[in-house]
Each structure stands twice: as structure tokens, then as C-alpha cells.
Amino acid sequence: MRASAEQEHEARVPVVGTPKSATGRERETFESDESGRTVADVALYLPRNVLDLLFITTGAASGLIEDEQVVPRLKDTFYSENHEIGVFPTAFVETGFTPNIGARMIASIDNFASTLRAGYGGPDSTVVESRIRMTSGCRIPLSLSIEWLQDRRTDLVFMGLGPSPEQDPRNQFRPLQLSRNGLYRERRQRMIAGVGVRLAPDWVLVLSNGLKSRHVDDAPDAGSDQLSRVFEPSSIPGANRITRTVYTEAALRFDSRENRGAPTTGAMMEAYGGVYNGIRSQGASAVASGVRWAAFLPLYRVTNVISPRITIDSITPLGDAPLPFFDYLSAADFRGFDGRRDRVVMVASVDYRWTLIQYIAARVFGDATNVAPEVSSLALEHARYAWGLGFDLHSASTQIGRVAASFSQGDMRLFLSLGVAPSGFGDRQHR
16 A cells, blocks of 8 residues: 555656756756846856856867867857857967957868867957868868968066076176076968878878068167167077068978877877078078977876877077077977977976866976077076976867967966967977
């Protein structure tokens, strides 16, 4: 009798929702007089969707011959009905720079994809960027990309040439000037055309050609730290004028990782060579070359990856025209503060990443860098070090954002980026 009574009671309990309509979230009954909840829902609508946006990939803009994925549910929010066009916000914040906020539009149809990004952080912190990528469906995967960028940046740092700029005779500091860090403003226009061919599952040959126009002058609000007030004119060739350069490069890359988003095991090696050609008499000519190596090894579990990395780049001026000071190499992959430049730069680092939840990974890292006039003169003396930690936001195949902090030489550097395509480890054309 008791069993039959329980069965009769269960039969009278109504079934709320169905597998098709259930949302997975349990909420209290909404009363008609709860206007506060309505106001809160409206106020939190945008923050909630921005948090969801952290999982969106900037696929068309950040990968080469790779299938980028977008979380399907978010396509319904930020994309058109047919999921071919989407618009979402971007953000870039870094210590020492004005925050830049903007938006990116992505259009993807079959084997064609394009992006348009615009950002604004003030009169001297603007960016407009457009990228088009086409892939072929032939037997050998092939990708063609065309890019255009125009931006303005200010408060960029130049500390001089050499591992110890104050002792290097190539640097001539202004007399009675206490500061040794010159701040400058840069206005750039850049066009890049590239072709990538996947020769084998893990081998890619990339041919690229870039045209870059630069105008460098003093940072307007730097006061006594302005570039021309720290350095004599002979130490900063290329300043206060427009320089135009064509850079052509061939790179062969081996990468056995399944993707560049989540922590993944594998190895990466690359060698490249390139030529800088100044247009008319406005720029010098030079030859560039470099190698990089990285290993991604499991530690404790496959989603915990430790990755030692090293990169060495060099540039050799040709002819009698002086190389502009901003074309000398800097430690672009170094995550601390270092405004030194020279003909050779080396960066060594160790990263440890582990998966926290789907699409979010934590990271701790350590970097070391140095510059030198020749490869043979690279040494630990005057090397700079940095360490830090942060969080990466990624899709199935690429990084889409990061929040990090690094510490070096008593300074702290903060990073925040969202929706800005990563340049990649060792990238040259986008520097």
C-alpha cells in the first residue's frame, strides 16, 4: 500500500521543462513587483555578454592554414543569423601605454575570411587594421593573406644601443641630461602579403612581403625625457622624418602541436631569412636572419605543460646609409621592461601552463634577454630578467586574450588584451 501511494504521488508531480527547453539554471519564481531584479538584469546584460565574449576567437586574423573555431552559442549573440558576420569589442591595456578600446568585425564565407578592427585610446593611440585570408581546397593546403594597418603610438622607449648603453660609444647622450630613456611617438602604415604552404602535416613554408612607412618624433608629453632631449641627433638616425622600407622574408617552420590555444605538448622550430630594402634614399638596407626553438613537455598530466624556449635574431646593415635606430632589434618576446636595441638579440624563457577550466589556462613564466653587436659577444653580463603570472583565454586553436603581470628590475608590468590577434612567438612582420 505504501509503495502504491508513493507511486501515485510521483505521478501527480508535474514535470517542469523538457530536455529541449531546460536551461540548466534553477531560478526562483519571478514576482511582478520585483522591479529591482529587472533593473539588475538590464544593467548586467552587457557585462555578462562581455564575459561570454572572452571565449570568442579572432580566428580569421590570427591563424595561418588553421581551422579557427567560435563557440556556437556566442555566434547567436554576436553574429548575423547565418553566422557569417560578427562584431564584438576589443581591448588592449599595457603598463606605460594609453588603454585602447575598439571593435572587430569578422566575416567568414567558405574559404574566405576577413576582419576589420578599429581602436581608440586618444589622439596618439589609434589603430585601424584590415586582414583578408583565403585558403585553397587543393591537395596541398595553401593560404594567401593580405593585411593593412595604420596606427599611432606614443611613449615608446629607446634606451640606446648595446647591452650597456651608457658605456657604448655609439650612444651620445645630451650633456647635463640625467635621463637615459628617450620617449618617442611613432606613426605607422603597413601592408603585408603572405603565402603559406603546408608541405607536410607539421611543416609550413611561409613567404611574406611587407611595406612599412614610419614617422618617429618626440613624445609630446614626455618633457625632459623626449627622445631629442636625451640623445644627440647622430645617435638616433631616422628620427623626425619619414622612412619607408620593404621587408621580404622566407621562413620554414616545424610545429607538432595540435593547436596554439590550450596547453598542448609538442615541439616548434623555425629558421628564417629576410632582406630590408630602403625606398629611395629614405631608408637603409639590411639582411635579417634568425632561429627559434621551443619544446612543450607534459608535467604531471598532459594539460600541464612546461615549455622552455629560445630565440636569436640578427640584422646586418648593408651599404653606407645608417640604419634607423628603431630598425635595430629589440627583445619583442621579453615580458619585462627593456628598451635596449642592437644588431643581435636573444630571449630565453620558461613557461608553465595548466588548464583551469575549459578555454582558460593559468601561466607562470620567467624570461631572460640580452642584446649585443655580434652573436659571439652575447653574454650573461648585463642580461635582464623577468618573471610573472597570468591567465590565457583561448579557443580550441588559438589565444584570444590574456591578463598577466610581470616583474623585472624592480618594475611591474601589466598586460590585458581581448580580441587582439596575437603576433605569435618570434613574429617579425608585425613588430
